[in-house]
Amino acid sequence: MTSYKNADLHCHSVVSDGTLTPELLAARAHANGVDLWALTDHDEVGGQARALAAAQALGMAYLSGVEISVTFAGTTVHIVGLGFDPTNPQMVQGLAATRGGRNERARDMAEQLAAVGIAGAYEGALRYVGNPELVSRTHFARFLVETGVCRDTSEVFRKYLIEGRPGYVPHRWASLGDAVRWITQAGGVAVIAHPARYKFTANEEFALFSEFQQHGGRGVEVVTGSHSASEAARYADLARELGLAASRGSDFHSPDESHTDLGKLPPLPADLTPAWDLVAAHIHPGR
Template structure:
């Protein structure tokens, strides 16, 4: 690493163990080719890809930060919390994630039934073809199937027509609570980071309550620069980080080549005046 240049840090992406398409080691190779110095794999509610990812990352000369993205429900919406630098062997974290995954299977079957009623046949089996881990079948896998079948122009079109909140194929599920997710991450020695806040559909008052709750529960960071944010939102959430005293995180939220909005390591640097979440790790 060149100590005179800012580190290229990417602390949010997904492999085929959850809803990405690349195996953990292949994802590590892509991150390294793209100049990433510090990298984390943060699969949804799943830790099983971290051993492979860590081995590959270290062989490629990257600093590896074990991570996970935990699904929570707050004010009737799904909110994601990224746990960084977690102990993958921690029983509290493992048990919590096991409980979340158990609810995903029933949700996927109900989604398939609703899509069938909309004329989308064979969606459960079709989505399974895209899932490296059948226990983590998600909306993303269904969307890929519908794009393959020519029913949607692209992934966003599938969510806009069928899979987004309130759409015909959407199935609401109660994930862990925000407090549970943060407590599991803290028990595993990690830092809890609120993922891509710009994606949530809350009022300003609700956002204020979310940030207050998250901080009081022990949340320490917020994603500022992410592939899920527009450039104007980088500035917006940099201001939020300063206001609440959050550490700032940076991550592509990469899922697949040609599908994700931004590639691994391709985000701009954090805005000035922020303390990076990785400040004492590297």
């Protein structure tokens, strides 16, 4: 089995809420020493063919990827899928249904912002959207920075667009079971993305991981752009305890916004099973 020293299996392009094309992301990953890459756009596989072609042209191994939004315990949780068939009909149809409510939600967000004196937010957010089906909070955040309402996107998410603040509108995503089934039935492995971000209680987190494994989920992101060293150590321990494979990904969105660049993460602990080993047969080698 090929050993990969710098796998980055979580990032976003203009096909969802990133600012770079799949081709530019591939070039950036390659320049930063990534030897196994996956593009994981939110609820969308439309960039997969481009990402694969770009990776292979650079001699970089590639795994198909997606990040699916699910609702669990009243919280939006993200499930990364790796190594699946991106043309699988159940996957494609399920993701289309998940994207379906985003536009209505975006209009409701804009109405809330208008009520506190921020006009034109819907149209402003659309200027940043590469895929009209995937207008998101990130696009609204970029508009609020551009217009000087906030200094940066971090300030946006402190003052707006989160629960209890103007512009927050919940969306009913897929169920956890749906997301895991779409991934596994398409031949991939399901991974809980950046678990420290959810701020669950111990009981809620136990329920998440238990249900995830019952549905066939097999991995967890241990090393990721939003995890501190202590959080990475905690989820490494949890992976060992539960027998889960471990994944690694920067969650890179933009050169101007992301704290962690593609390929710049610490390595996974050597005793953990890398998630990509579970789908090794589905890795596309670089040409």
